[in-house]
Amino acid sequence: MPWVTRGLRNGILTSRYPARPDGYHDNWQGSVVVGPAQPGTPAAAIAARCPTGAISAGEGETATPALDQGKCILCGRCVLEGPGTFSFAPSPEVARRSRAGLVVPPTEETEAAVASARADLARRVRALGRSVHVRHVDAGSDGSDEWEVAALLGPIYDVHRLGIFFTASPRHADLLLVTGAGSAGMVRPLSVTYDAMPEPRVVVAVGTDAISGGLVSPSYASSGGVCDVVPVDVWVPGSPPSPFSILHGILLAIGRLPSGRVGR
Numbered sequence: 001m002p003w004v005t006r007g008l009r010n011g012i013l014t015s016r017y018p019a020r021p022d023g024y025h026d027n028w029q030g031s032v033v034v035g036p037a038q039p040g041t042p043a044a045a046i047a048a049r050c051p052t053g054a055i056s057a058g059e060g061e062t063a064t065p066a067l068d069q070g071k072c073i074l075c076g077r078c079v080l081e082g083p084g085t086f087s088f089a090p091s092p093e094v095a096r097r098s099r100a101g102l103v104v105p106p107t108e109e110t111e112a113a114v115a116s117a118r119a120d121l122a123r124r125v126r127a128l129g130r131s132v133h134v135r136h137v138d139a140g141s142d143g144s145d146e147w148e149v150a151a152l153l154g155p156i157y158d159v160h161r162l163g164i165f166f167t168a169s170p171r172h173a174d175l176l177l178v179t180g181a182g183s184a185g186m187v188r189p190l191s192v193t194y195d196a197m198p199e200p201r202v203v204v205a206v207g208t209d210a211i212s213g214g215l216v217s218p219s220y221a222s223s224g225g226v227c228d229v230v231p232v233d234v235w236v237p238g239s240p241p242s243p244f245s246i247l248h249g250i251l252l253a254i255g256r257l258p259s260g261r262v263g264r
């Protein structure tokens, strides 16, 4: 019986995201962003020390560097060594509809690519009904992304309230959620799973490993992300991404973000 009194004492803990603000959601540091280069900040030296090669230093000391969030594992080294230029951004809404959209600061070409991807995805998911079924495939993950995916089914995130259900069969799935770096042994199973899904189908790559291979690529065992195996529609960076980031990616993919929040 103690769970009854504990439940009454705690009340409802389920998040109302995305309909209402969520304190935990708003304080999550989900990505690293780049500001103007600061005099004395050695961007080239910091770029050389980034463990995944996510930073490209610009020409000259004052040029703004570029950072590929699809390669970033959020280790924080650049924020520590160049705090005027690199900083954590307080939001888990980091999913993007185009791979180019993960590079900051954005360029005009990036904005055009994102607009085109948004229109294409909106057209394809129009036929999806009120509930969406998700098939998750671990394509060579270290296990961390799976903890965050599993949390979506717990009482805090409870994705069933949004009509999102996980299914064991690709035949019943609308959305393919892929984690892991795309290890050689998982290339065929992943491809077979995608082929077995009915149209319309969308693919969400979850985590830096799935997007670019992360720390473990390139290697003899990894193809450096899953985009060469399946056509990715939405990219969710993070190592691992927060459950809120994964949920944001799913909602972005199926066009279910609240009106006025179209996402990038």
Ligand code: SF4
Pocket: 032, 049, 050, 051, 052, 053, 054, 055, 067, 071, 072, 073, 074, 075, 076, 077, 078, 079
């Ligand atoms: S936080 Fe990301 S961009 Fe910065 S050094 Fe670490 S991996 Fe590289």
